[in-house]
Amino acid sequence: MIWKTMSNNLVLRILSSSVNISAKAGSIVRDVMKTGELAVVDKGVNDLQTEADRRAQNCIITSLSKQFPKIAIIGEETLDPNDKIDDKWIVSSFDESVLSHKCPEEWLNVTDEDIVVWVDPLDGTSEYTQGLLDHVTVLIGLSVKGRAIGGVIHQPFYNFDKENDSTKLGRTIWGLVGLGAYGFQHRQPPVGKVIVTTTRSHSSPTINAAIEHINPDEVIRVGGAGHKVLLVIEGQAHAYVFPSRGCKKWDTCAPEAVLESLGGRLTDVFGNQLRYDRNVEHTNELGVLATHCARTSHPYFLAKFSDDIKASLLSSSQMKRNN
Incomplete structure (x- = not known):
């Protein structure tokens, strides 16, 4: 009926x-x-x-x-x-x-x-x-x-x-x-400060260097990619920062779509849109950046990734392909 x-x-x-x-x-x-x-x-x-x-x-x-x-x-x-x-x-x-x-x-x-x-x-x-x-x-x-x-x-x-x-x-x-x-109440993140969320259990010198370069007021270290993007979606963080390989397509597809439907954006750390074709590589080789606003926040955080951080990701990705 x-x-x-x-x-x-x-x-x-x-x-x-x-x-x-x-x-x-x-x-x-x-x-x-x-x-x-x-x-x-x-x-x-x-x-x-x-x-x-x-x-x-x-x-x-x-x-x-x-x-x-x-x-x-x-x-x-x-x-x-x-x-x-x-x-x-x-x-x-x-x-x-x-x-x-x-x-x-x-x-x-x-x-x-x-x-x-x-x-x-x-x-x-x-x-x-x-x-x-x-x-x-x-x-x-x-x-x-x-x-x-x-x-x-x-x-x-x-x-x-x-x-x-x-x-x-x-x-x-x-x-x-x-x-x-x-299914939730959409809120904007706090004005006048920078809060980022990142991994609690998969940290690395590259991730720590990226966080240090951003110099946020607060870092929320939690588990689960879905949970971290939810913190951005609900305004508890301005960005989810993960300049490392390891996060997979099944971790990011649903959160990316929900975030984008609200005006946010999720890409790799070079600003490239992630691909979800059936034959695509499952690992997000060039890391993940999710922000609450595609127009302003995303360019701001992308600019915080240094050439050394990007080179490290490219080198890691190239080594995997060679193996």
């Missing part, structure tokens, strides 16, 4: 589905934490996987694939294709509030072949295992012809410190370029 009054546009349907799917994935992440059986797997340096990552990705990719079998979906985790998917993890519903919006004209004629969905089922896994639950997000990003245009950011543990109150646990934010972002 809702289809008579609500959009059947492909982009809005994917976002609408992803909103509900992300909430289900978030409940899976919480349920695993409650059991205390995280079943941690070490995938490499500073790269962990838990039972929550595996279950949440199965939920997201299976649910999206059933509803949109022709779109490409790329997830962070490499999973056993023979894993049994619990039927209760599969979501087939749509969020009606998303479908009630009018799709921007530029996305009206998007086809299945144009789309790649990037999935990080649990961004901030290391923090999750350490109990830093406010750092954790579920990320579902929608790209069209290589450009991030739509995103869903779900925080499974939002309000977790108020669980005894009547406050609802968990929060979902979504956005579409040309339409806007929803």
Whole structure:
């Protein structure tokens, strides 16, 4: 019945589905934490996987694939294709509030072949295992012809410190370029000071040199790319600064789209737009800079990256290609 009054546009349907799917994935992440059986797997340096990552990705990719079998979906985790998917993890519903919006004209004629969905089922896994639950997000990003245009950011543990109150646990934010972002109160960062956020666990001399050159009034060191971009989106920081390789496309696609829908910008440290085509290199080799304002803040912070910092990134990227 809702289809008579609500959009059947492909982009809005994917976002609408992803909103509900992300909430289900978030409940899976919480349920695993409650059991205390995280079943941690070490995938490499500073790269962990838990039972929550595996279950949440199965939920997201299976649910999206059933509803949109022709779109490409790329997830962070490499999973056993023979894993049994619990039927209760599969979501087939749509969020009606998303479908009630009018799709921007530029996305009206998007086809299945144009789309790649990037999935990080649990961004901030290391923090999750350490109990830093406010750092954790579920990320579902929608790209069209290589450009991030739509995103869903779900925080499974939002309000977790108020669980005894009547406050609802968990929060979902979504956005579409040309339409806007929803699910939170948009605020501008403080005027007259500079606040940046950066990594808490992947620091390096290059990152520290960049922060020192910016000379901010405050540095917020937290986990999870999604969480850090959210600090920019919600006006708690002016910029997310990460002049290093390591951040992946599934970390940045959803946050980039939400940020851009609000007038912000996310690029590499040279100011180049990130690409999200299905065959693209998964690592953002030339770092990440996210700012609250594309017109003023972004040029300001880009100018703070010295030639030495840029040369270091280029050298690291070249060494990887040679190997």
